[in-house]
Amino acid sequence: MALEQKLSLKLAQRLVMTPSLQQAIKLLQLSRLDLEETLTQEILENPVLEVEEPEEEAASVAGEGEPEGEMVAVEETSGEATPSDGKPNEEALPTAEEAYGDIDVEAFFADYLADGRTEGPSMAAPRPDQDFRLENIVTVAGGLYDHLLWQLHLLDCGPEQTEVCEFIIGNLDEDGYLRASDEEIMRGTRCDQRCVADARAVVRDLDPPGIASRTLQECLGKQVEQLIIDVDGNDEVELLRQVLLVTTEHWDLLLHQRWVPLAEALGYAEPAEVKPVLEVIQGLEPKPGRIFQQERNQYIEPDVYVRKVEDKYTITLNDDGLPRLRINSRYARMLRTKDIDPQASEYLREKMRSAMWLMKSIDQRQRTIYKVAKSIVSFQRGFLDSGIEQLRPMVLRQVAEDIGMHESTISRVVSNKYMYTPRGLFPMKYFFHSGVDSARGENVSSVVVKERIRKLVDAEDPARPLSDSKIMRMLQKEGIRLARRTVAKYREEMMIASSDKRKKIF
Numbered sequence: 001m002a003l004e005q006k007l008s009l010k011l012a013q014r015l016v017m018t019p020s021l022q023q024a025i026k027l028l029q030l031s032r033l034d035l036e037e038t039l040t041q042e043i044l045e046n047p048v049l050e051v052e053e054p055e056e057e058a059a060s061v062a063g064e065g066e067p068e069g070e071m072v073a074v075e076e077t078s079g080e081a082t083p084s085d086g087k088p089n090e091e092a093l094p095t096a097e098e099a100y101g102d103i104d105v106e107a108f109f110a111d112y113l114a115d116g117r118t119e120g121p122s123m124a125a126p127r128p129d130q131d132f133r134l135e136n137i138v139t140v141a142g143g144l145y146d147h148l149l150w151q152l153h154l155l156d157c158g159p160e161q162t163e164v165c166e167f168i169i170g171n172l173d174e175d176g177y178l179r180a181s182d183e184e185i186m187r188g189t190r191c192d193q194r195c196v197a198d199a200r201a202v203v204r205d206l207d208p209p210g211i212a213s214r215t216l217q218e219c220l221g222k223q224v225e226q227l228i229i230d231v232d233g234n235d236e237v238e239l240l241r242q243v244l245l246v247t248t249e250h251w252d253l254l255l256h257q258r259w260v261p262l263a264e265a266l267g268y269a270e271p272a273e274v275k276p277v278l279e280v281i282q283g284l285e286p287k288p289g290r291i292f293q294q295e296r297n298q299y300i301e302p303d304v305y306v307r308k309v310e311d312k313y314t315i316t317l318n319d320d321g322l323p324r325l326r327i328n329s330r331y332a333r334m335l336r337t338k339d340i341d342p343q344a345s346e347y348l349r350e351k352m353r354s355a356m357w358l359m360k361s362i363d364q365r366q367r368t369i370y371k372v373a374k375s376i377v378s379f380q381r382g383f384l385d386s387g388i389e390q391l392r393p394m395v396l397r398q399v400a401e402d403i404g405m406h407e408s409t410i411s412r413v414v415s416n417k418y419m420y421t422p423r424g425l426f427p428m429k430y431f432f433h434s435g436v437d438s439a440r441g442e443n444v445s446s447v448v449v450k451e452r453i454r455k456l457v458d459a460e461d462p463a464r465p466l467s468d469s470k471i472m473r474m475l476q477k478e479g480i481r482l483a484r485r486t487v488a489k490y491r492e493e494m495m496i497a498s499s500d501k502r503k504k505i506f
Contacts, residue, residue, distance in 0.1 A: 031416035164199035176289025393435030
Protein backbone atom coordinates (compact mmCIF):
# COMPACT_ATOMS: atom_id res chain seq x y z
CA MET A 1 0.00 0.00 0.00
CA ALA A 2 1.55 3.28 -1.08
CA LEU A 3 1.24 6.51 0.85
CA GLU A 4 0.84 9.78 -0.96
CA GLN A 5 0.19 13.43 -0.08
CA LYS A 6 -2.83 15.27 -1.48
CA LEU A 7 -4.36 18.72 -1.09
CA SER A 8 -8.10 18.95 -0.46
CA LEU A 9 -10.52 21.76 0.32
CA LYS A 10 -13.14 21.40 3.01
CA LEU A 11 -15.90 23.84 3.96
CA ALA A 12 -16.98 23.77 7.61
CA GLN A 13 -18.57 26.04 10.20
CA ARG A 14 -17.43 26.25 13.79
CA LEU A 15 -17.75 28.65 16.67
CA VAL A 16 -14.52 30.53 17.39
CA MET A 17 -14.07 32.59 20.56
CA THR A 18 -12.29 35.67 19.33
CA PRO A 19 -10.33 37.80 21.83
CA SER A 20 -12.94 40.55 21.63
CA LEU A 21 -15.76 38.07 22.35
CA GLN A 22 -13.87 36.58 25.29
CA GLN A 23 -13.30 40.05 26.70
CA ALA A 24 -16.97 40.99 26.25
CA ILE A 25 -18.12 37.83 28.06
CA LYS A 26 -15.64 38.45 30.87
CA LEU A 27 -16.77 42.05 31.38
CA LEU A 28 -20.45 41.10 31.20
CA GLN A 29 -20.41 38.92 34.29
CA LEU A 30 -18.27 41.23 36.44
CA SER A 31 -19.81 43.11 39.32
CA ARG A 32 -19.58 46.88 39.45
CA LEU A 33 -16.61 46.92 41.85
CA ASP A 34 -14.77 44.26 39.84
CA LEU A 35 -15.38 46.28 36.69
CA GLU A 36 -13.86 49.39 38.28
CA GLU A 37 -10.74 47.41 39.27
CA THR A 38 -10.46 45.89 35.79
CA LEU A 39 -10.72 49.28 34.07
CA THR A 40 -8.19 50.81 36.45
CA GLN A 41 -5.74 48.00 35.68
CA GLU A 42 -6.27 48.38 31.93
CA ILE A 43 -5.61 52.13 32.13
CA LEU A 44 -2.33 51.46 33.93
CA GLU A 45 -1.19 48.83 31.42
CA ASN A 46 -2.36 50.45 28.17
CA PRO A 47 -0.77 53.86 27.43
CA VAL A 48 -3.24 54.51 24.60
CA LEU A 49 -6.16 54.67 27.06
CA GLU A 50 -6.84 57.76 29.11
CA VAL A 51 -9.65 58.94 31.36
CA GLU A 52 -11.94 61.64 30.04
CA GLU A 53 -12.60 64.29 32.64
CA PRO A 54 -16.23 65.30 33.22
CA GLU A 55 -17.26 68.61 31.71
CA GLU A 56 -18.15 70.08 35.08
CA GLU A 57 -14.75 69.27 36.54
CA ALA A 58 -12.92 70.58 33.48
CA ALA A 59 -14.92 73.79 33.56
CA SER A 60 -14.21 74.29 37.26
CA VAL A 61 -10.49 73.73 36.73
CA ALA A 62 -10.41 76.11 33.75
CA GLY A 63 -12.34 78.80 35.62
CA GLU A 64 -10.44 78.48 38.88
CA GLY A 65 -8.94 81.78 39.88
CA GLU A 66 -10.76 83.75 37.17
CA PRO A 67 -12.84 86.75 38.24
CA GLU A 68 -16.59 86.72 37.77
CA GLY A 69 -17.86 88.16 34.52
CA GLU A 70 -16.43 87.85 31.03
CA MET A 71 -13.55 85.39 30.74
CA VAL A 72 -10.44 86.52 28.83
CA ALA A 73 -8.44 84.04 26.78
CA VAL A 74 -4.76 84.53 27.51
CA GLU A 75 -1.90 83.51 25.22
CA GLU A 76 1.62 83.06 26.49
CA THR A 77 4.30 85.23 24.86
CA SER A 78 7.90 85.90 25.66
CA GLY A 79 7.57 87.30 29.17
CA GLU A 80 4.24 89.10 28.55
CA ALA A 81 0.60 88.14 28.66
CA THR A 82 -1.71 89.48 25.96
CA PRO A 83 -5.39 88.91 25.42
CA SER A 84 -6.64 86.82 22.50
CA ASP A 85 -7.41 89.90 20.37
CA GLY A 86 -3.68 90.77 20.20
CA LYS A 87 -3.84 94.01 22.18
CA PRO A 88 -1.37 94.21 25.07
CA ASN A 89 -2.87 94.08 28.57
CA GLU A 90 -2.27 97.05 30.82
CA GLU A 91 -1.56 94.83 33.84
CA ALA A 92 0.67 92.09 32.52
CA LEU A 93 1.00 88.86 34.49
CA PRO A 94 4.31 88.52 36.42
CA THR A 95 6.96 86.23 35.04
CA ALA A 96 8.26 83.18 36.89
CA GLU A 97 11.37 85.04 38.09
CA GLU A 98 9.28 87.94 39.41
CA ALA A 99 6.82 85.61 41.13
CA TYR A 100 9.51 83.63 42.96
CA GLY A 101 11.51 86.74 43.72
CA ASP A 102 9.07 87.81 46.44
CA ILE A 103 9.52 84.56 48.38
CA ASP A 104 12.19 84.27 51.06
CA VAL A 105 13.35 80.75 50.26
CA GLU A 106 15.94 80.60 53.08
CA ALA A 107 13.35 81.59 55.68
CA PHE A 108 10.89 79.08 54.25
CA PHE A 109 13.26 76.13 54.71
CA ALA A 110 14.97 77.43 57.88
CA ASP A 111 12.84 75.24 60.20
CA TYR A 112 13.73 71.97 58.44
CA LEU A 113 16.75 69.85 59.32
CA ALA A 114 18.74 67.72 56.95
CA ASP A 115 16.86 64.51 57.87
CA GLY A 116 13.44 66.06 57.26
CA ARG A 117 12.61 66.79 60.91
CA THR A 118 11.58 70.24 62.09
CA GLU A 119 13.12 72.08 64.98
CA GLY A 120 11.54 74.66 67.22
CA PRO A 121 8.46 74.71 69.45
CA SER A 122 6.53 72.30 67.21
CA MET A 123 8.74 69.41 68.32
CA ALA A 124 8.03 69.90 72.03
CA ALA A 125 4.35 70.79 72.06
CA PRO A 126 1.44 70.05 69.71
CA ARG A 127 -0.15 72.75 67.65
CA PRO A 128 -3.26 74.40 69.10
CA ASP A 129 -5.38 73.17 66.17
CA GLN A 130 -4.51 69.51 66.84
CA ASP A 131 -7.30 67.57 68.61
CA PHE A 132 -6.17 64.51 70.58
CA ARG A 133 -9.50 63.65 72.22
CA LEU A 134 -10.21 59.90 72.36
CA GLU A 135 -13.48 60.19 70.46
CA ASN A 136 -11.56 61.67 67.50
CA ILE A 137 -9.04 58.81 67.31
CA VAL A 138 -10.06 55.94 65.05
CA THR A 139 -8.89 52.52 66.16
CA VAL A 140 -9.64 48.90 65.40
CA ALA A 141 -11.06 46.83 68.25
CA GLY A 142 -9.12 43.70 69.16
CA GLY A 143 -10.58 40.30 68.44
CA LEU A 144 -11.16 37.29 70.65
CA TYR A 145 -7.59 36.05 70.21
CA ASP A 146 -6.05 39.33 71.38
CA HIS A 147 -8.48 39.61 74.29
CA LEU A 148 -7.62 36.14 75.59
CA LEU A 149 -3.87 36.59 75.14
CA TRP A 150 -4.01 39.87 77.05
CA GLN A 151 -5.66 38.10 80.00
CA LEU A 152 -3.31 35.13 79.80
CA HIS A 153 -0.17 37.27 80.00
CA LEU A 154 -1.51 38.89 83.18
CA LEU A 155 -1.58 35.51 84.94
CA ASP A 156 1.33 33.96 86.77
CA CYS A 157 1.84 30.89 84.56
CA GLY A 158 5.03 29.08 83.73
CA PRO A 159 6.55 29.22 80.24
CA GLU A 160 5.45 25.67 79.41
CA GLN A 161 1.85 26.19 80.53
CA THR A 162 1.67 29.56 78.77
CA GLU A 163 2.77 27.92 75.51
CA VAL A 164 0.03 25.28 75.80
CA CYS A 165 -2.56 27.94 76.65
CA GLU A 166 -1.56 29.98 73.59
CA PHE A 167 -1.89 26.86 71.45
CA ILE A 168 -5.41 26.26 72.81
CA ILE A 169 -6.40 29.89 72.22
CA GLY A 170 -5.09 29.68 68.67
CA ASN A 171 -7.37 26.69 67.98
CA LEU A 172 -10.61 28.39 69.02
CA ASP A 173 -13.15 29.08 66.29
CA GLU A 174 -14.93 32.41 65.86
CA ASP A 175 -17.69 31.30 68.27
CA GLY A 176 -15.16 30.52 71.02
CA TYR A 177 -15.33 26.72 70.88
CA LEU A 178 -12.25 24.51 71.04
CA ARG A 179 -12.06 22.37 67.91
CA ALA A 180 -8.76 20.60 68.66
CA SER A 181 -8.76 17.33 70.61
CA ASP A 182 -6.46 16.61 73.55
CA GLU A 183 -4.36 14.31 71.35
CA GLU A 184 -3.85 17.06 68.77
CA ILE A 185 -2.87 19.53 71.49
CA MET A 186 -0.37 17.03 72.94
CA ARG A 187 1.18 16.44 69.52
CA GLY A 188 1.36 20.18 68.82
CA THR A 189 2.90 21.14 72.17
CA ARG A 190 4.70 17.89 73.10
CA CYS A 191 3.22 17.78 76.59
CA ASP A 192 1.28 15.17 78.59
CA GLN A 193 -2.44 14.80 79.28
CA ARG A 194 -2.27 16.46 82.69
CA CYS A 195 -0.57 19.56 81.31
CA VAL A 196 -3.25 19.89 78.63
CA ALA A 197 -6.04 19.57 81.22
CA ASP A 198 -4.45 22.23 83.45
CA ALA A 199 -3.91 24.63 80.52
CA ARG A 200 -7.47 24.18 79.31
CA ALA A 201 -8.77 24.89 82.80
CA VAL A 202 -6.78 28.14 82.82
CA VAL A 203 -8.22 29.22 79.46
CA ARG A 204 -11.77 28.31 80.49
CA ASP A 205 -11.49 30.65 83.49
CA LEU A 206 -10.84 33.60 81.21
CA ASP A 207 -13.43 36.10 80.04
CA PRO A 208 -15.94 35.62 78.44
CA PRO A 209 -17.38 32.69 80.46
CA GLY A 210 -17.86 29.48 78.51
CA ILE A 211 -14.84 30.01 76.30
CA ALA A 212 -12.76 27.01 75.11
CA SER A 213 -15.70 24.60 75.52
CA ARG A 214 -16.24 21.68 73.20
CA THR A 215 -20.01 21.33 73.48
CA LEU A 216 -22.97 23.64 74.06
CA GLN A 217 -23.77 21.83 77.30
CA GLU A 218 -20.27 22.47 78.63
CA CYS A 219 -20.39 26.12 77.53
CA LEU A 220 -23.71 26.88 79.25
CA GLY A 221 -22.69 25.00 82.38
CA LYS A 222 -19.54 27.12 82.75
CA GLN A 223 -21.58 30.31 82.39
CA VAL A 224 -23.99 29.19 85.11
CA GLU A 225 -21.06 28.42 87.44
CA GLN A 226 -19.74 31.93 86.89
CA LEU A 227 -23.20 33.40 87.63
CA ILE A 228 -23.37 31.48 90.91
CA ILE A 229 -20.05 33.04 91.96
CA ASP A 230 -21.17 36.56 91.03
CA VAL A 231 -24.66 36.69 92.64
CA ASP A 232 -25.26 37.31 96.35
CA GLY A 233 -28.95 36.55 97.03
CA ASN A 234 -29.88 33.10 98.33
CA ASP A 235 -32.96 32.85 96.11
CA GLU A 236 -30.95 33.62 93.01
CA VAL A 237 -28.28 31.10 94.00
CA GLU A 238 -30.91 28.41 94.48
CA LEU A 239 -32.42 29.13 91.07
CA LEU A 240 -29.01 29.04 89.41
CA ARG A 241 -28.26 25.71 91.07
CA GLN A 242 -31.43 24.34 89.52
CA VAL A 243 -30.24 25.67 86.15
CA LEU A 244 -26.85 24.04 86.66
CA LEU A 245 -28.59 20.77 87.49
CA VAL A 246 -30.52 20.96 84.21
CA THR A 247 -27.39 21.68 82.12
CA THR A 248 -25.39 18.88 83.72
CA GLU A 249 -27.71 15.98 84.63
CA HIS A 250 -30.97 16.59 82.73
CA TRP A 251 -29.67 17.90 79.43
CA ASP A 252 -31.51 15.30 77.33
CA LEU A 253 -34.86 16.22 78.89
CA LEU A 254 -34.21 19.86 78.00
CA LEU A 255 -33.21 19.10 74.41
CA HIS A 256 -36.31 16.98 73.75
CA GLN A 257 -38.60 19.45 75.58
CA ARG A 258 -39.89 16.81 77.98
CA TRP A 259 -41.25 19.31 80.49
CA VAL A 260 -43.21 16.95 82.75
CA PRO A 261 -40.25 14.62 83.53
CA LEU A 262 -38.00 17.67 83.87
CA ALA A 263 -40.34 19.25 86.43
CA GLU A 264 -40.44 15.99 88.41
CA ALA A 265 -36.63 15.71 88.34
CA LEU A 266 -36.30 19.26 89.73
CA GLY A 267 -38.92 18.64 92.43
CA TYR A 268 -41.67 20.83 90.98
CA ALA A 269 -45.35 19.90 91.11
CA GLU A 270 -46.35 21.56 87.83
CA PRO A 271 -44.45 21.91 84.52
CA ALA A 272 -45.17 25.66 84.53
CA GLU A 273 -42.83 26.04 87.52
CA VAL A 274 -39.89 25.23 85.23
CA LYS A 275 -40.39 28.55 83.38
CA PRO A 276 -37.92 30.62 85.54
CA VAL A 277 -35.23 27.99 84.94
CA LEU A 278 -35.83 28.11 81.17
CA GLU A 279 -35.73 31.91 81.17
CA VAL A 280 -32.26 31.85 82.74
CA ILE A 281 -31.07 29.32 80.13
CA GLN A 282 -32.48 31.47 77.31
CA GLY A 283 -30.47 34.43 78.65
CA LEU A 284 -27.14 32.56 78.37
CA GLU A 285 -24.82 33.05 75.41
CA PRO A 286 -24.49 29.92 73.21
CA LYS A 287 -21.62 31.52 71.26
CA PRO A 288 -19.37 33.38 73.74
CA GLY A 289 -16.95 34.53 71.04
CA ARG A 290 -19.65 36.21 69.00
CA ILE A 291 -19.29 39.57 70.78
CA PHE A 292 -15.72 39.85 69.46
CA GLN A 293 -16.58 39.22 65.83
CA GLN A 294 -15.67 42.32 63.82
CA GLU A 295 -18.45 42.67 61.28
CA ARG A 296 -18.16 45.46 58.76
CA ASN A 297 -21.06 46.95 56.89
CA GLN A 298 -21.06 46.10 53.22
CA TYR A 299 -22.50 48.86 51.11
CA ILE A 300 -24.10 47.90 47.82
CA GLU A 301 -24.28 50.30 44.92
CA PRO A 302 -26.99 49.31 42.44
CA ASP A 303 -26.14 48.84 38.79
CA VAL A 304 -29.59 49.92 37.63
CA TYR A 305 -32.04 52.51 38.99
CA VAL A 306 -35.75 52.04 38.30
CA ARG A 307 -37.85 55.11 39.12
CA LYS A 308 -41.51 55.80 38.55
CA VAL A 309 -42.28 59.04 36.72
CA GLU A 310 -46.03 59.62 36.57
CA ASP A 311 -47.35 56.32 35.17
CA LYS A 312 -44.13 55.07 33.56
CA TYR A 313 -40.97 53.47 34.91
CA THR A 314 -37.65 54.90 33.78
CA ILE A 315 -34.44 52.87 33.75
CA THR A 316 -31.08 54.53 34.44
CA LEU A 317 -27.69 52.82 34.49
CA ASN A 318 -25.39 53.74 37.35
CA ASP A 319 -22.14 55.06 35.85
CA ASP A 320 -20.87 56.82 38.97
CA GLY A 321 -17.26 55.85 39.68
CA LEU A 322 -16.69 54.21 36.30
CA PRO A 323 -13.99 56.03 34.32
CA ARG A 324 -14.96 57.36 30.88
CA LEU A 325 -12.30 56.09 28.51
CA ARG A 326 -10.99 57.65 25.31
CA ILE A 327 -8.02 57.25 22.99
CA ASN A 328 -4.98 59.41 23.64
CA SER A 329 -4.77 61.90 20.76
CA ARG A 330 -0.98 62.10 20.91
CA TYR A 331 -0.51 58.39 20.24
CA ALA A 332 -3.21 58.52 17.54
CA ARG A 333 -1.21 61.22 15.71
CA MET A 334 1.97 59.18 16.09
CA LEU A 335 0.35 56.27 14.26
CA ARG A 336 -0.57 58.53 11.32
CA THR A 337 3.03 59.67 10.84
CA LYS A 338 5.32 57.75 8.48
CA ASP A 339 8.66 58.34 10.22
CA ILE A 340 7.83 56.22 13.29
CA ASP A 341 9.89 53.18 14.24
CA PRO A 342 8.32 49.90 12.94
CA GLN A 343 8.50 48.20 16.35
CA ALA A 344 6.93 51.20 18.07
CA SER A 345 4.25 51.32 15.38
CA GLU A 346 3.40 47.65 15.86
CA TYR A 347 3.27 48.11 19.65
CA LEU A 348 0.96 51.13 19.38
CA ARG A 349 -1.30 49.36 16.88
CA GLU A 350 -1.67 46.39 19.23
CA LYS A 351 -2.49 48.65 22.15
CA MET A 352 -4.89 50.62 19.96
CA ARG A 353 -6.77 47.44 19.00
CA SER A 354 -6.91 46.38 22.65
CA ALA A 355 -8.26 49.78 23.68
CA MET A 356 -10.92 49.75 20.96
CA TRP A 357 -12.02 46.23 21.95
CA LEU A 358 -12.27 47.28 25.58
CA MET A 359 -14.33 50.39 24.86
CA LYS A 360 -16.63 48.45 22.54
CA SER A 361 -17.07 45.67 25.13
CA ILE A 362 -17.98 48.17 27.86
CA ASP A 363 -20.53 49.83 25.60
CA GLN A 364 -22.03 46.45 24.70
CA ARG A 365 -22.14 45.48 28.39
CA GLN A 366 -24.09 48.59 29.33
CA ARG A 367 -26.53 48.14 26.44
CA THR A 368 -27.17 44.51 27.39
CA ILE A 369 -27.77 45.34 31.05
CA TYR A 370 -30.24 48.04 30.01
CA LYS A 371 -32.15 45.63 27.75
CA VAL A 372 -32.37 42.97 30.48
CA ALA A 373 -33.49 45.52 33.08
CA LYS A 374 -36.14 46.86 30.72
CA SER A 375 -37.47 43.36 30.10
CA ILE A 376 -37.58 42.61 33.84
CA VAL A 377 -39.54 45.80 34.50
CA SER A 378 -42.06 44.92 31.79
CA PHE A 379 -42.58 41.40 33.18
CA GLN A 380 -42.74 42.46 36.86
CA ARG A 381 -44.87 45.60 36.49
CA GLY A 382 -47.39 44.18 38.97
CA PHE A 383 -44.71 43.71 41.62
CA LEU A 384 -43.46 47.27 41.19
CA ASP A 385 -47.02 48.62 41.46
CA SER A 386 -48.55 46.44 44.19
CA GLY A 387 -45.82 44.54 46.05
CA ILE A 388 -44.65 40.98 46.53
CA GLU A 389 -48.14 39.50 46.26
CA GLN A 390 -48.08 40.33 42.52
CA LEU A 391 -44.60 38.92 41.84
CA ARG A 392 -44.80 36.71 38.75
CA PRO A 393 -42.75 33.55 38.15
CA MET A 394 -40.09 34.19 35.52
CA VAL A 395 -37.22 32.22 34.01
CA LEU A 396 -34.19 33.22 31.96
CA ARG A 397 -35.71 31.88 28.76
CA GLN A 398 -38.52 34.45 28.84
CA VAL A 399 -36.12 37.39 28.98
CA ALA A 400 -33.82 35.78 26.40
CA GLU A 401 -36.70 35.44 23.94
CA ASP A 402 -37.90 38.97 24.68
CA ILE A 403 -34.61 40.71 23.86
CA GLY A 404 -33.30 38.16 21.32
CA MET A 405 -30.29 36.82 23.24
CA HIS A 406 -29.15 33.47 24.60
CA GLU A 407 -30.02 32.28 28.11
CA SER A 408 -26.33 32.07 29.05
CA THR A 409 -25.95 35.76 28.23
CA ILE A 410 -28.90 36.64 30.48
CA SER A 411 -27.40 34.52 33.24
CA ARG A 412 -24.12 36.44 33.02
CA VAL A 413 -25.94 39.77 33.03
CA VAL A 414 -27.96 39.13 36.21
CA SER A 415 -24.96 37.66 38.06
CA ASN A 416 -23.64 40.01 40.79
CA LYS A 417 -25.90 42.86 39.63
CA TYR A 418 -28.35 44.83 41.76
CA MET A 419 -31.44 46.81 40.84
CA TYR A 420 -32.88 49.67 42.87
CA THR A 421 -36.67 49.85 42.58
CA PRO A 422 -39.46 51.73 44.40
CA ARG A 423 -39.94 48.47 46.34
CA GLY A 424 -36.34 48.38 47.54
CA LEU A 425 -32.93 47.12 46.48
CA PHE A 426 -32.91 43.60 45.01
CA PRO A 427 -30.39 41.37 43.22
CA MET A 428 -31.39 40.96 39.60
CA LYS A 429 -31.55 37.20 40.20
CA TYR A 430 -34.35 37.83 42.72
CA PHE A 431 -36.86 38.24 39.90
CA PHE A 432 -36.09 34.81 38.38
CA HIS A 433 -37.78 31.89 40.15
CA SER A 434 -40.04 28.97 39.48
CA GLY A 435 -43.82 28.89 39.67
CA VAL A 436 -46.38 26.81 41.58
CA ASP A 437 -49.68 25.61 40.09
CA SER A 438 -52.84 27.24 41.36
CA ALA A 439 -56.55 26.59 40.97
CA ARG A 440 -56.97 29.89 39.14
CA GLY A 441 -55.15 28.51 36.11
CA GLU A 442 -51.98 30.62 36.39
CA ASN A 443 -48.74 29.90 38.17
CA VAL A 444 -47.89 31.53 41.48
CA SER A 445 -44.32 32.59 42.23
CA SER A 446 -42.44 30.44 44.72
CA VAL A 447 -41.36 33.64 46.51
CA VAL A 448 -45.03 34.52 47.05
CA VAL A 449 -45.70 31.04 48.41
CA LYS A 450 -42.76 31.31 50.82
CA GLU A 451 -44.01 34.66 52.05
CA ARG A 452 -47.46 33.16 52.60
CA ILE A 453 -45.95 30.28 54.62
CA ARG A 454 -44.00 32.75 56.74
CA LYS A 455 -47.16 34.73 57.51
CA LEU A 456 -49.02 31.56 58.52
CA VAL A 457 -46.20 30.57 60.88
CA ASP A 458 -46.03 34.06 62.40
CA ALA A 459 -49.79 34.01 63.10
CA GLU A 460 -49.90 30.51 64.60
CA ASP A 461 -50.58 29.62 68.23
CA PRO A 462 -47.19 29.01 69.96
CA ALA A 463 -48.72 26.23 72.04
CA ARG A 464 -50.15 24.51 68.93
CA PRO A 465 -47.85 25.29 65.97
CA LEU A 466 -48.89 24.41 62.45
CA SER A 467 -47.48 21.22 60.96
CA ASP A 468 -46.39 20.97 57.33
CA SER A 469 -49.52 18.99 56.49
CA LYS A 470 -51.75 21.63 58.09
CA ILE A 471 -49.98 24.41 56.16
CA MET A 472 -50.41 22.40 52.95
CA ARG A 473 -54.17 22.09 53.51
CA MET A 474 -54.49 25.80 54.31
CA LEU A 475 -52.66 26.72 51.09
CA GLN A 476 -54.82 24.35 49.07
CA LYS A 477 -57.92 26.11 50.38
CA GLU A 478 -56.43 29.33 48.98
CA GLY A 479 -56.00 27.68 45.57
CA ILE A 480 -52.26 26.94 45.80
CA ARG A 481 -51.49 23.33 44.89
CA LEU A 482 -48.50 22.27 46.94
CA ALA A 483 -47.21 18.96 48.30
CA ARG A 484 -46.24 18.50 51.94
CA ARG A 485 -42.59 17.85 51.10
CA THR A 486 -42.54 21.10 49.09
CA VAL A 487 -43.84 22.96 52.14
CA ALA A 488 -41.09 21.38 54.22
CA LYS A 489 -38.47 22.38 51.62
CA TYR A 490 -39.63 26.00 51.52
CA ARG A 491 -39.77 26.10 55.33
CA GLU A 492 -36.20 24.85 55.62
CA GLU A 493 -35.01 27.36 52.99
CA MET A 494 -36.47 30.14 55.15
CA MET A 495 -34.71 28.61 58.21
CA ILE A 496 -38.00 28.01 60.07
CA ALA A 497 -37.88 25.16 62.58
CA SER A 498 -40.31 22.24 62.50
CA SER A 499 -43.57 22.34 64.44
CA ASP A 500 -42.32 20.26 67.39
CA LYS A 501 -39.34 22.60 67.86
CA ARG A 502 -41.53 25.70 67.57
CA LYS A 503 -43.89 24.47 70.25
CA LYS A 504 -43.96 26.58 73.41
CA ILE A 505 -46.03 25.51 76.43
CA PHE A 506 -45.29 28.56 78.54
